[in-house]
Amino acid sequence: xxxxxxxxxxxxxxVHRYGPATxxxxxGETWLIDCGSGVTQRLLAHGSNGAKLTxxxxxxxxxxxxxxxxxxxxxxxxxxxxKPLRVYGPRRTREFLGALLEAWRPEFxxxxxxxxxxxxGLRVELEEIDGGWTLETPGLRIRNVEVRHPPIPQxxxxxxxxxxxxxxxxxxxxxxxxxxxxxxxxxxxxxLVHEAFVHWQYAKRQPDPAKQQAMRSYxxxxxxxxxxxxxxxxxxxxxxxxxxLVFDRAxxxxxxxTEFHGGLTLGEDLMSFDVVRGHVALARSGVQSHL
Ligand SMILES: [Zn+2]
Ligand SMILES: [Zn+2]
Numbered sequence: 029x030x031x032x033x034x035x036x037x038x039x040x041x042x043v044h045r046y047g048p049a050t051x052x053x054x055x056g057e058t059w060l061i062d063c064g065s066g067v068t069q070r071l072l073a074h075g076s077n078g079a080k081l082t083x084x085x086x087x088x089x090x091x092x093x094x095x096x097x098x099x100x101x102x103x104x105x106x107x108x109x110x111k112p113l114r115v116y117g118p119r120r121t122r123e124f125l126g127a128l129l130e131a132w133r134p135e136f137x138x139x140x141x142x143x144x145x146x147x148x149g150l151r152v153e154l155e156e157i158d159g160g161w162t163l164e165t166p167g168l169r170i171r172n173v174e175v176r177h178p179p180i181p182q183x184x185x186x187x188x189x190x191x192x193x194x195x196x197x198x199x200x201x202x203x204x205x206x207x208x209x210x211x212x213x214x215x216x217x218x219x220l221v222h223e224a225f226v227h228w229q230y231a232k233r234q235p236d237p238a239k240q241q242a243m244r245s246y247x248x249x250x251x252x253x254x255x256x257x258x259x260x261x262x263x264x265x266x267x268x269x270x271x272x273l274v275f276d277r278a279x280x281x282x283x284x285x286t287e288f289h290g291g292l293t294l295g296e297d298l299m300s301f302d303v304v305r306g307h308v309a310l311a312r313s314g315v316q317s318h319l
Contacts, residue, residue, distance in 0.1 A: 159173045
């Protein structure tokens with residue numbers, strides 16, 4: 029199993045950290061989790077593309093996680109996808125993507141007619157799912173839980189279990205505050221990809237305690253995320269979805285190390301991890317940043 033952090037940023041635009049997106053390649057399948065800003069460029073930089081996706085899993089409908097959906101759909105069609113894009117997402121995904129697709133329908137119809145090309149690859153095969161969902165694919169078992177990201181009504185974390193003797197397990201948190209259900213989902217995972225809120229760094233530019241607390245209430249502070257990894261008993265913790273984007277790295281490591289002494293990576297865009305049972309190795313170090 030290979031897990032790649034395609035985008036480790038948040039809604040704030042940045043040249044080093046693109047919008048949230050993670051890729052899981054395992055059992056001959058390629059699953060994309062979220063499609064934040066710049067995801068199609070990051071897929072190419074990783075050596076993949078939108079036509080190679082087995083499917084797209086959405087954690088929730090916050091803009092930073094879905095903003096490049098149409099670009100992903102259209103570029104995948106240009107890259108050769110001749111069948112609908114499979115998408116799984118929370119309640120209201122149908123309403124949300126339906127409105128987007130409706131807005132683009134005249135362009136799709138005009139383009140396919142004028143260029144004399146089939147439009148199957150511009151269609152979406154959508155399934156709205158709830159927490160506790162399981163998908164058995166030829167290569168994987170994928171499960172989810174509802175995580176805690178209020179006031180967003182429904183947000184998911186996903187767990188991927190590859191089949192086979194030495195097969196690895198990885199869990200992706202999505203956006204969440206400290207979440208016991210996510211800890212259960214992640215239990216014993218070789219790799220946990222978890223969001224990180226660097227609240228003391230955030231406080232330097234946002235002095236209003238009420239606004240600091242509002243952010244903290246639906247994210248996981250760097251002091252808490254080590255506790256999540258320890259309680260879940262994961263082998264390796266990779267942090268992503270950095271808020272804010274620039275921070276004191278040594279202090280983040282200190283925060284996590286008060287609770288967790290397993291493998292630790294402060295995620296950067298295009299970092300890849302090879303995951304087998306009991307072992308996680310950094311396969312590629314990612315975009316060189318100047319953080
Ligand atoms: Zn969110
Ligand atoms: Zn987010």
